[in-house]
Each structure stands twice: as C-alpha cells, then as structure tokens.
Amino acid sequence: MPPDHQAEQLAPLLTAEGWALLNSLGPYREEDALAISARLRKAGHAPELVSAVLSQARLRLRAETKFGEFSRHMLFTRAGLEQATRLNVAARHARRFVDAGVQRVADLGCGLGSDAMAMASLDLDVTAVELDETTAACATVNLMPFPHVRVVHADAQSVPLEGIDAVWLDPARRTTTTSGTTRLWDPEEFSPPLSFASDLADRGLPVGVKLGPGLPHDSVPDSCEAQWVSVDGDVAEVALYFNALKRPSVRRAALVIAGDSASELVAETDFDGGTVASVGPLEGFLYEPDGAVIRAGLVAELADRLGGHLVDPHIAYICAPRLAQTPFARAYRVLEVRHYNVRALRQWVRDEGISTLDIKKRGMAVTPDELRKLLLAGQGKAPRKSPHKRATLVLTRIGEDRVAAVVEPV
Structure with a gap:
C-alpha cells in the first residue's frame, strides 16, 4: 500500500468517531465484510470512514497470530504488521535488557511498537523512535x-542517546513505493544500516538488532552473538546481541519455540568452525532439522547430539540408527530408499493405492506440488487396496545420485 494511501486509511480512525466505530465492531470475520459495510453506510457513516474501518479490522484479524487479544485495541499498517515482532518473541528480547541490568532503552525503528510494549511491560523506560509518520x-x-514510553517521530540515526543505557534496533527492511513494498537484502540498505548498529556497539553500548532470518553468515559482525528464532516451525528472525546483551559463551544459537515451550541449541564456535559431522547411509531414522537450526549452521551439532550422521555433507538431513526425542528436528522412520525416477514412482503410487502423497525435498530442483499432481494423475480411476492411503516421500541428493526415500512420520 503506497504511503499516502496508508495515511488516508489511517486518518479517519484518529478521530473520536472513527476510533469508537472501529472498536465497536468486535471480533471481525471476512465473510461478514459486505454486511458490515452495508450496515455502517446505512447508519450514515461516510464511505471513506467505512473503508478505513474495514481495512483496519482486516489487519487486526491478521495481527492476532502475533499479538493475540492485544490486536483488538491496536492500529496497524500492512508493512508494519509484516515486520512486527511476535509478542512472545519480543518478551524474550526485553528479558535480555532486564538481565543486563539496563533501565533506559532507545528502540530505534520501533515500527508498530511490539518490542517497546514488551520492554515497558518489564518496567523499562523506553524511547521509541520511528521515521515513517503513519x-x-x-x-x-x-x-x-x-x-x-515516549514515541518520537524522527530518523533513528539522528536521535541523541545521552542518558540511554542500551539500544534496540529493528531496521526497516523494505522500501515502499507507489506500487507497493519491496524487500531489501543488503544489510547496508536497511534503515538504519547494520553498520550503524556496529558503530553503536563499538562505543560500548549494549545493542540488540532484529534482522530477517536470511542474513548471510558473512554479514554477521564478529563481536556479537547471533540467535535465530523459529516459532511453531516458522523461522521468524535472527537477533544480534552486542556487549552486555551477548552471552559470553555463545556465538550462534537456534531458539525453537513451539506453543508454550522453548528449547535452544548453542555453539561457542564461529560459523566456519565447530563440529564436523560424519556422512553415512540413508537408513534408520531420518531427521529434518528445524529451520532455525539450519540457519544457525548447527546441523552438525544436532547430528552429534542425536548420535547420527548426514546423508550428504551439503544437505541438511540427518540419519541415526535409533529414535531420539528432540525439539530441534522432525523424525521419520525410513521404510525404503528408491532411485528418483518419475515413471517408477508413479507406478509405485498406483501399485500401493496411494491417494494422499506428502513430498518433502532438499537439494533437488523439484517442485513438490507439481510432482504430486504428476504422480497421482489418474489414480482416481484405479482400484485401491485400502481407502485414503497416505504416504510420504523425501527427495534428496546423495553425492551425484538423486533418491526418493519412503518414510513415515514418527
């Protein structure tokens, strides 16, 4: 949404009438949108206000996954919501500052305020700075x-930091134009750039930075701890911590949050050091590491913990002879390993009477949805050995060979 249109959509809600009308809707359902629109217009509300209210109600509905019930009393922009920190993750950011003994934090690039909310909830004094006026x-x-909490409309790089104990940055990683938003990949194109955070850390300030999880390892400054975070299987971010916010014995970490539980895998070594995993056959139990483990470069450490090995030195699949419970990977029992041949796989699907096929892949240029359609084509006409039979295929590369492993989830 272009910046000027975002402002137009927000302005009607910053009036007494608009705010009251928005909060009077209660929980919103998309299927009720037309009826709500007709009812509000019939009640005499201006079309611009009705449009703004419905747009904001949609954003509040989407925001529930990150903010829970708090979303029902907040205001959002589309771009801001995309980058906003989930509250359960923001609480962990805030705890770092409390544990470091700081009191006054500058949240530079506060966005919609999720991290500032978490910090303020722990009684920290927060100066929240945001460049975009809307x-x-x-x-x-x-x-x-x-x-x-004080909100300051200003450029994060120009705000004086006298009296500030520590800094949190969530740089803007998208550029907004009249045609929408575009993701930025170069850390020096972020606003503010990653080098700005490093400069603050060089001055001795405790600094934390939230970035996208795709940050390359060679872009991670030498002096920080890097923690990749996944929430319910989705890799949400990498957070960099400098000085007093950094744990002395941790260089890289994978924090895996699932529901109300959280588990962490850490390493003291740099990305090009640490454990070297052995390589062995695709048999026994196959483990698919969580995305945060992969991003943090901790697959070899996980393989060692599981008593397993990699099936290929460049592929993030682990095999082990015994089943082990772990929050850091999903486990499958290997039933059969076949050469990857589409014709043979299609015949296998037909012979087994498979009606539902899950396909996972790594290290192969295959589109699972397209392959699934191809393998299941015509299966509806074939007699089935058993109704609704389900199977799982794992496609991967072992050296120069492409294989398809038949597995079952544990």
Whole structure:
C-alpha cells in the first residue's frame, strides 16, 4: 500500500468517531465484510470512514497470530504488521535488557511498537523512535497504555542517546513505493544500516538488532552473538546481541519455540568452525532439522547430539540408527530408499493405492506440488487396496545420485 494511501486509511480512525466505530465492531470475520459495510453506510457513516474501518479490522484479524487479544485495541499498517515482532518473541528480547541490568532503552525503528510494549511491560523506560509518520502514529496509539514510553517521530540515526543505557534496533527492511513494498537484502540498505548498529556497539553500548532470518553468515559482525528464532516451525528472525546483551559463551544459537515451550541449541564456535559431522547411509531414522537450526549452521551439532550422521555433507538431513526425542528436528522412520525416477514412482503410487502423497525435498530442483499432481494423475480411476492411503516421500541428493526415500512420520 503506497504511503499516502496508508495515511488516508489511517486518518479517519484518529478521530473520536472513527476510533469508537472501529472498536465497536468486535471480533471481525471476512465473510461478514459486505454486511458490515452495508450496515455502517446505512447508519450514515461516510464511505471513506467505512473503508478505513474495514481495512483496519482486516489487519487486526491478521495481527492476532502475533499479538493475540492485544490486536483488538491496536492500529496497524500492512508493512508494519509484516515486520512486527511476535509478542512472545519480543518478551524474550526485553528479558535480555532486564538481565543486563539496563533501565533506559532507545528502540530505534520501533515500527508498530511490539518490542517497546514488551520492554515497558518489564518496567523499562523506553524511547521509541520511528521515521515513517503513519507508522509512528500507530505506535503512539499502541503504546498509550504504557506511561514509561515516549514515541518520537524522527530518523533513528539522528536521535541523541545521552542518558540511554542500551539500544534496540529493528531496521526497516523494505522500501515502499507507489506500487507497493519491496524487500531489501543488503544489510547496508536497511534503515538504519547494520553498520550503524556496529558503530553503536563499538562505543560500548549494549545493542540488540532484529534482522530477517536470511542474513548471510558473512554479514554477521564478529563481536556479537547471533540467535535465530523459529516459532511453531516458522523461522521468524535472527537477533544480534552486542556487549552486555551477548552471552559470553555463545556465538550462534537456534531458539525453537513451539506453543508454550522453548528449547535452544548453542555453539561457542564461529560459523566456519565447530563440529564436523560424519556422512553415512540413508537408513534408520531420518531427521529434518528445524529451520532455525539450519540457519544457525548447527546441523552438525544436532547430528552429534542425536548420535547420527548426514546423508550428504551439503544437505541438511540427518540419519541415526535409533529414535531420539528432540525439539530441534522432525523424525521419520525410513521404510525404503528408491532411485528418483518419475515413471517408477508413479507406478509405485498406483501399485500401493496411494491417494494422499506428502513430498518433502532438499537439494533437488523439484517442485513438490507439481510432482504430486504428476504422480497421482489418474489414480482416481484405479482400484485401491485400502481407502485414503497416505504416504510420504523425501527427495534428496546423495553425492551425484538423486533418491526418493519412503518414510513415515514418527
């Protein structure tokens, strides 16, 4: 959504009438949108206000996955919501600052205010800075319940830091134009750039930085701890911690959050050091590491913990002779390993009477959805050995060979 349109959509909601109308809707369902629109217009509300209310109600509905019930009383922009930190992750960011003994934090690039909310909830004094005027307006509304937070509409790089104990940065990683938003990949194109955070850390300030999980290892500064975080299987971020926020014995970490539980795998070594995993056959139990483990370069460490080996030195699949419970990977029992041949696999699907096929792949230029359609084509006409038979294929490369492993989830 272009910046000027975002402002137009938000402005009607910053009036007494607009705010009251938005909060009067209650829980929103998309299938009720037409009926709600007709009802509000019939009640005499201006079309611009009705449009703004419905757009914001949609954003609040999407925001529930990150903010829970708090989303029902907040304001959002589409781009801001995409980058906003989940509250359960923001709480972990805030805990770092409390454990480091700081009191006054500058949240530079606060966005919609999720990290500032978490910090204020732990009684930290927060100066929340946001360059985009529309997003700053949303943050002001969202942070009103917290008396120890000030929202400043300014460039994060120009804000004086006198009296500040520590800094948190969530740089803008998208550029917004009239045609929408585009993701930025170069850390020096972020706003503010990663080098700005490093410069602050060089001054001795405790600094934390939230970045996208695809950050290359060679872009991670030498002086920080890097923690990749996944939530319910989705890799959400990598957080870099400098100085007092950095744990002395941790260089890289994978934090895996599932529901109310959290587990962490850490290494003291740099990305090009640490455990070297052995390589062995695809048999026994196959483990698919969590994305945070892969991003943190901790697959070899996990293989060692599981008493297993890699099936290929360049592929993030682990095999082990025994089943072990772990929060860091999903386990499958290997039933059969076949050469990857589409014709033979299609005949196998037919002979086994398979009606539902799950396909996972790594290290192969195959599109699972397209292959699934091809393998299941015509199966509806064939007699089945058993109704609704389900199977799982894991496609991977072992050296120069392409294989298809028939597995079952444990």
